[in-house]
Amino acid sequence: MTDMNAETVVLGDLADGRLSGATAELIALGRKLGGPVAVAFAGVGLESAASEALAAGADKAYLLNSPVLAELQTDALVAAFEQLCKHSSPAVVLVAKTPMGRDVGPRLATRLGVGLAQDCVDLRRDSSGTLIATRPVYGGNALAALAFSDARPSIVVVRGKVYPPLAPDPARKGEIVRFEPKLDPSAVKARTVQFVRREAAGVRLEDAAVVVSGGRGLGGPEPFGMLKELAGLLDGAVGASRAACDAGWIDHSYQVGLTGKTITPNVYITVGISGASQHMAGCSGAKNIVAINKDANANIFKEARYGVVGDWKKVLPSFIEAVRELVKS
Numbered sequence: 001m002t003d004m005n006a007e008t009v010v011l012g013d014l015a016d017g018r019l020s021g022a023t024a025e026l027i028a029l030g031r032k033l034g035g036p037v038a039v040a041f042a043g044v045g046l047e048s049a050a051s052e053a054l055a056a057g058a059d060k061a062y063l064l065n066s067p068v069l070a071e072l073q074t075d076a077l078v079a080a081f082e083q084l085c086k087h088s089s090p091a092v093v094l095v096a097k098t099p100m101g102r103d104v105g106p107r108l109a110t111r112l113g114v115g116l117a118q119d120c121v122d123l124r125r126d127s128s129g130t131l132i133a134t135r136p137v138y139g140g141n142a143l144a145a146l147a148f149s150d151a152r153p154s155i156v157v158v159r160g161k162v163y164p165p166l167a168p169d170p171a172r173k174g175e176i177v178r179f180e181p182k183l184d185p186s187a188v189k190a191r192t193v194q195f196v197r198r199e200a201a202g203v204r205l206e207d208a209a210v211v212v213s214g215g216r217g218l219g220g221p222e223p224f225g226m227l228k229e230l231a232g233l234l235d236g237a238v239g240a241s242r243a244a245c246d247a248g249w250i251d252h253s254y255q256v257g258l259t260g261k262t263i264t265p266n267v268y269i270t271v272g273i274s275g276a277s278q279h280m281a282g283c284s285g286a287k288n289i290v291a292i293n294k295d296a297n298a299n300i301f302k303e304a305r306y307g308v309v310g311d312w313k314k315v316l317p318s319f320i321e322a323v324r325e326l327v328k329s
């Protein structure tokens with residue numbers, strides 16, 4: 001029997017010390033499920049993130065403080081969240097599909113002996129209140145609906161950019177609860193030796209309103225220069241198919257798709273991309289797809305709102321010129 005008053009706990013993630021976009025999305029999802037929503041932050045100096053979480057729609061923020069959590073190592077995080085779950089007995093734990101979430105979620109489920117659904121793109125309650133998670137399977141060609149056993153909590157790892165965050169309301173009030181897990185420093189088997197920040201110019205791929213992606217049809221790394229030029233004119237970001245990344249033409253951090261990034265731009269321009277289901281799994285939330293491909297039968301044209309059947313070498317330069325003129329005027 002589902003207890004609708006039991007909490008949904010979101011495992012909070014920070015970005016530069018602030019509430020991450022992924023966590024704000026999960027708070028919005030928690031509200032949609034009904035019942036109180038709490039966010040659990042682990043580490044040190046978490047007060048401002050807690051206030052941001054309340055403004056983003058949470059009813060409560062748990063602050064898990066311990067010097068052992070300072071480096072946010074998985075071993076320490078799993079132990080801390082395990083103790084919190086045993087203490088607060090949430091109905092649902094929501095985890096973002098981030099490097100942290102993918103690491104912590106399954107280990108937490110194993111420790112608690114409960115079920116976990118990975119890579120979910122939807123989560124809802126059916127008419128009886130049962131939680132149903134949906135995840136793509138068979139390379140994005142089918143969707144599986146998963147129900148959980150009664151073991152509490154149900155742990156759900158959710159893809160990014162599926163639920164829009166709520167508009168922050170700084171006047172929203174909520175509870176801040178300090179929780180001090182008992183952590184054994186010797187249980188932390190890994191150490192962070194160095195953080196290396198990737199220098200990124202322009203808009204982040206995941207946040208861009210316009211994305212211009214290139215695939216195997218580009219034939220090499222050089223044409224990505226033209227894609228960057230077009231993306232720059234449109235204040236957008238560059239992406240790529242896995243084939244282009246695997247060929248070493250562009251770094252894997254640009255990959256869009258099932259095993260790459262999920263994006264939801266207003267306009268997604270693809271150049272020399274066939275539109276394989278694994279690629280589309282990462283961009284099906286794009287509002288308008290524009291395809292340039294020389295094969296009229298390419299799958300991408302089934303998904304695209306606008307398309308040009310032609311060689312990108314002929315199409316792209318005049319397309320860029322037309323955009324340049326338009327943005328000038």
Ligand SMILES: Cc1cc2nc3c(=O)[nH]c(=O)nc-3n(C[C@H](O)[C@H](O)[C@H](O)COP(=O)(O)OP(=O)(O)OC[C@H]3O[C@@H](n4cnc5c(N)ncnc54)[C@H](O)[C@@H]3O)c2cc1C
Pocket residue numbers: 139214215216217218240241242243244255256257258259260261271272273274275276277278279282292293294295298310311312313
């Ligand atoms: C488990 C798994 C996970 C995967 N994850 C991902 C993922 O996250 N992201 C991803 O992208 N793929 C992923 N893939 C790979 C995916 O199946 C495809 O192989 C890949 O997306 C193909 O990339 P592509 O469209 O660039 O290349 P292709 O399929 O080779 O298509 C190239 C296209 O370029 C066109 N073309 C060629 N020359 C020109 C020209 N001069 N002008 C215009 N058009 C031209 C061709 O007509 C063709 O349609 C995954 C596969 C598996 C099995």
